[in-house]
Amino acid sequence: MRTPITLLALALLAGLARAADDSSPKALRERVAALRVEKVAWRNIPWKSCLLEGLAEARSTGKPAILWVFIDRPVDDGRC
Amino acid sequence: MFAGAAREAVFTKPEVTKRVASEFVPVALKAALVNGPPDDPEGRAYARIGRSKPAPQGICATDGYGRALVWTLGFDDGASIPKFLDHVLDLYKSHHDDHAPFATERWRRYPSTRLPDTPADPSEGDAPPRPPDSHPAGHACDGLPHVPAGTLIARVVGRALSADGTPVADTDGQERYVEDSFDLPPIAQAGFASAAAEAAGERFRIPESFSRWWVEHAYLGQLDVRPSRVDRLDLLARRTADGSFRVEGDTEASGGDATSPRDDGAVHAHRIHLTWEGFAKVEGKAVTDLVLLAQGTERVRWGNVRMEGMTSEPEVAHLMGGKAFDQDGGVRYGIEAHTAPADRVCRPGEEPATVPGGPPESLRRKMARLEGLVHGLAPDVAQQVAAMLQGLEPLARGGRFAEVEAVVDRALARAGELANSGGPSPAPGAGPTDGMEAVARRLERLHEAVHRLLEAGKTDEAIALLDTALKAFEDDAKAK
Numbered sequence: 001m002r003t004p005i006t007l008l009a010l011a012l013l014a015g016l017a018r019a020a021d022d023s024s025p026k027a028l029r030e031r032v033a034a035l036r037v038e039k040v041a042w043r044n045i046p047w048k049s050c051l052l053e054g055l056a057e058a059r060s061t062g063k064p065a066i067l068w069v070f071i072d073r074p075v076d077d078g079r080c
Numbered sequence: 081m082f083a084g085a086a087r088e089a090v091f092t093k094p095e096v097t098k099r100v101a102s103e104f105v106p107v108a109l110k111a112a113l114v115n116g117p118p119d120d121p122e123g124r125a126y127a128r129i130g131r132s133k134p135a136p137q138g139i140c141a142t143d144g145y146g147r148a149l150v151w152t153l154g155f156d157d158g159a160s161i162p163k164f165l166d167h168v169l170d171l172y173k174s175h176h177d178d179h180a181p182f183a184t185e186r187w188r189r190y191p192s193t194r195l196p197d198t199p200a201d202p203s204e205g206d207a208p209p210r211p212p213d214s215h216p217a218g219h220a221c222d223g224l225p226h227v228p229a230g231t232l233i234a235r236v237v238g239r240a241l242s243a244d245g246t247p248v249a250d251t252d253g254q255e256r257y258v259e260d261s262f263d264l265p266p267i268a269q270a271g272f273a274s275a276a277a278e279a280a281g282e283r284f285r286i287p288e289s290f291s292r293w294w295v296e297h298a299y300l301g302q303l304d305v306r307p308s309r310v311d312r313l314d315l316l317a318r319r320t321a322d323g324s325f326r327v328e329g330d331t332e333a334s335g336g337d338a339t340s341p342r343d344d345g346a347v348h349a350h351r352i353h354l355t356w357e358g359f360a361k362v363e364g365k366a367v368t369d370l371v372l373l374a375q376g377t378e379r380v381r382w383g384n385v386r387m388e389g390m391t392s393e394p395e396v397a398h399l400m401g402g403k404a405f406d407q408d409g410g411v412r413y414g415i416e417a418h419t420a421p422a423d424r425v426c427r428p429g430e431e432p433a434t435v436p437g438g439p440p441e442s443l444r445r446k447m448a449r450l451e452g453l454v455h456g457l458a459p460d461v462a463q464q465v466a467a468m469l470q471g472l473e474p475l476a477r478g479g480r481f482a483e484v485e486a487v488v489d490r491a492l493a494r495a496g497e498l499a500n501s502g503g504p505s506p507a508p509g510a511g512p513t514d515g516m517e518a519v520a521r522r523l524e525r526l527h528e529a530v531h532r533l534l535e536a537g538k539t540d541e542a543i544a545l546l547d548t549a550l551k552a553f554e555d556d557a558k559a560k
Contacts, residue, residue, distance in 0.1 A: 025324065025359040028371050032414030036237045036259070040251045041092035045101050047108040050221045051129075051146070052122055054107030056213045059144030064172040066104040067129065067140040068091070070083030071111045071303060071470045079260040079303060 082137040082153075084254050084302035085403045089158075089395040090139075092252050096161050103169065104141070111136050116468035116490040122221070125211040132184035132198035135400065136467035141168040143176040145208040148198075152187040155396040164190045179208060188527075189397055196523045226426040228478075230366050232264035233424065234417035236297050240378075241410030255301050255380060255407040264293050264417055265478030269367040276317065276325060276362055283318040286327065291315045293477075294372060295331045298354060298413040301380045301405075305348045307333035315356060327358040327372065338381060348382040354413065370417040378411040439476060443485045446492060453495040465495045 022031075047068065048054045058065040090096060100106050109126075115136050117126035125146045132148045133140070141149045149171040155161050167190070175182050181200035188195055215221055227233075238258040239247040251257035272290040291313060299307055315329035331354050338349035358372035383404040395403055439447075454462045468491045475484050526549065533542035 023357060025371055028358060028373050029416065031373055032237065032371060032416055035239050035247065035412060035414045037251045037257065040257070041094070041097065042087050042252070044094075044097040045091055045106050047106050049108060049224045050215075051107060051109060051113075051125055052212055052214055052221070054105050055125065055142070055144055055146050055211050058105045058142070061105065062144075062176075063103060063105050064149065064168055064176070065142045065144070065146075066100055066106050066168070067142060068083075068086065068106070068108045069111050069114050069129075069133070069140060070086065070108070070137045071467060079254065079258055 082400050085395065085399045086139065088252050088254070088403065089399065090155070090161060093158065093161065096165070099162065099165050103165070110470070111467040112470045112487070114467075115464050116487065116494055118490070121212045122215065124209075128201075128209065131201065132186065134186045134188070134195050136463045137400070141171070143172060143208075146211050147175070147181070147208060148184040149175060150185040150187070152190045154187075154189045154399045155394075156189050156192045157394045158396060160190050161396065167191075181208075195527060224424075227263050227420050227424055228266055228431050229420070229425045230266040230269070231420045231425075232269065232367060232370060232417040233420050234262050234264055234294065234297070234370065234415055236260040236262070236294075236413060236415050238298060238300055238411060238413045240300060240407055241412060243409070245410060247412065253403075253405065255382070255405045258300055260297050262293060262297050263420075263474060263478070264290075264367070264370075265474075265480075266366060267479050268293060268477070270365040272317075272360065272367055273362045273365045276319070279317075279319075281319050283316050286315040286317050286329070288313055290367075291331075294370075294415050294417075295333060295354075298374055298415070299333070299350065299352055299380070300378055300407055300411060301348075301350070301382060304346060305335065305350050305380055305382055307335040307350055307352060309334045317360065320359075323361075324369075325360045325362065327356060327360060330355050331374075341384075345384045346382070347384070348380070350378075350380045352376065352378045352380075352411070354411075358415075366419075367417075368419055370415070372413075372415040374413040374415075376411060377409065379408040381406045439481050439484070443481055443488065446485065446488045450488060450492050450495060453492070453499050457495065457498055461498050464498070465491050468494060 048057075051067075054065050054067075057063075091100070109129075113123070113126045114130040114133060117123035117130060128146050129140060129142060129148055132151060134151055135153055138151050138153050140151045143149060150168060152164060155164060171185070181202065181204040183197040183200050185197055186195040187193060236259065238260075240256040242248050248256050268290045271287040275284050275287050278284070288310075292310060295310055295313065295315075296307060299305065310331065310333050312330065312332035315327060315331065317325045317327050320326050331352075333350075333352045335350040336348040338347060341347045354374040354376035356372060356374045358370065360367050361369040384398075450465070454465050457465070468487065472484050472487055475481075475487075526545075530542045530545060533539070533545065
C-alpha cells in the first residue's frame with residue numbers, strides 16, 4: 001500500500017526538482033539565449049557606428065559610404 | 081518609424097544587403113548628431129553631411145571625405161532600390177576625384193520625386209576637407225560614447241508567440257521580434273543594493289529606480305511605441321542560498337490611446353502584461369550580473385492617419401510614415417546584463433558628473449525655453465530639434481545632467497536659428513548661408529506642403545497654394 005504513495009511522492013519531488021532546475025540562473029540564461037535568432041536578415045549588413053571609421057574605410061577602399069541616419073543609438077542589434 | 085520601416089523594407093532584401101555589404105561602406109548614424117553636431121573634428125564631419133539633409137532622418141551616400149552625393153527619403157518600389165545603388169556608384173565615379181565642391185542631389189522618392197539640390201558649399205575651397213582617420217587618443221566616438229565604470233550593459237530580446245506558445249518564425253518586423261540594449265547606470269544599481277541590504281535577508285520590493293529600466297525596454301515594436309506609462313510594478317526580490325537575489329513579480333505597461341494622432345499623423349496603442357523571474361548578483365553597491373525572463377500578453381497597434389487609403393502603395397514609398405501593424409498575443413522577453421567591458425568605460429578624468437535627485441534649475445529653465453521655441457515652429461521643422469534630443473532620457477535618469485544640458489544648449493541654439501529665420505537654416509559649422517541655399521530651402525518647404533496636401537486628397541487646396549505663390553510672380557511680370 002505504501003508503494004503507490006512513495007511513487008507519487010517521488011514523482012512530486014522529481015517535478016519540483018525539474019521546476020527548480022528550469023528556474024536556476026543557468027537555466028534562465030539558456031531560455032534567454034533560446035529566444036535570440038542569430039541569422040536575422042538585417043544583420044547581414046555590417047553597419048559601423050563610427051562615422052570617422054566609416055569614412056576612413058571608404059577612402060582606403062575607394063567605395064562610397066552609405067549612411068543610414070535614424071533616431072537613437074545605432075549600436076548593432078539595437079531597436080530602431 | 082522611419083528607421084524600423086527602412087530596416088524591414090529596404091535593408092532585409094537579400095539583393096540589397098549583399099550589395100550594400102560588398103560595394104559600399106555602411107554606417108549607421110544617430111540623427112541627433114547629424115541634426116545637432118558637437119563642436120569637435122568628428123562633429124564637423126557630421127555637420128558637412130547634415131547640411132544637405134532633406135529631413136532629420138534618411139539614407140545618404142557620401143564619398144570618403146564625407147561629401148554628400150545624394151539623399152533619399154524613400155523609393156518608388158522595391159525595384160528602385162538597386163537602381164538607387166547604381167546611381168550612387170555613378171555619382172561617386174563622377175565626383176570622388178573632384179577637388180571642387182559639388183551639389184548634393186536629394187530625393188523624396190527615388191526616382192520619381194526629386195527635391196531641389198543643395199548647392200555646393202563654396203567655403204570648402206578647392207580641396208576636399210579631410211576628416212580625421214580616427215579619434216584622438218582617449219576620446220570616445222560620438223556615436224558610441226563611453227559609460228561610467230560599473231554601468232551594466234543590458235541586452236534585450238523579445239518575441240511574439242504563436243497560439244501554441246512557440247515563438248513566431250518571422251524576425252523581420254519589430255512587432256514580432258525585437259533586439260534592444262540599454263545602459264543601467266551605477267546610481268540605479270545602488271538603489272537595488274541599498275534595498276537588499278536594508279531587507280536583511282527578507283523579501284523586499286525592488287526599487288522602481290532600478291526596475292523601470294528593464295520594464296520599459298520589454299516591448300515589441302519600434303521606438304515610437306515605447307510604453308509611456310508603467311501601470312503596475314509588483315516586483316520583489318529575496319536572497320537565495322548562494323547569496324544572489326531571486327526576482328519575481330508582475331508588471332503592466334501601456335502607451336498611446338489609438339485616437340489622438342501626433343502632428344505627423346502617427347497614432348498607436350500599446351498594452352503589456354508580463355510575469356517576471358530572474359536573478360541579480362550584488363557586490364557592494366553594484367549589481368554585477370542580471371538575468372531576467374518575462375512572459376505574458378501584449379497588444380500593440382501602429383498606424384498613420386495620413387496614409388489612409390495608401391495601402392496599395394509599396395512600403396518603401398512611405399518610409400517616413402512607418403509601416404502599420406497590429407500585433408496581439410503571447411510574448412516572451414529575455415534580458416541579460418553584464419558590467420561594461422573596459423573598452424566602453426570612461427577613462428580616469430572622463431567620468432561624467434552624476435547628480436542624485438532631479439535636474440538642476442538651470443536645466444529646467446532651458447528645457448522650458450526650448451519647449452516654448454519648439455511650439456512656435458512648423459512640425460516638420462520642429463522635428464529637427466526633436467531629433468537632437470533623442471537619447472537624453474537615459475542620461476537624465478543616470479543623473480548625467482551636465483551632458484544633458486550640453487545637448488539642450490545645442491538644441492536651443494538650433495531652435496533659435498530656426499525660429500529667427502522662419503525656416504530651416506544650415507546646420508552649425510556648415511558655412512555661410514548664400515542666396516541660392518535660402519531659395520532651395522523654401523522650394524523644399526513648398527514642395528513638402530503641396531505633397532502633404534495631395535497625400536491627404538486635398539488637391540484643390542494644393543492648387544490654391546501654388547496659385548498664391550505664382551500670383552505674386554505673375555502680378556510682378558504684368559507690372560513690368
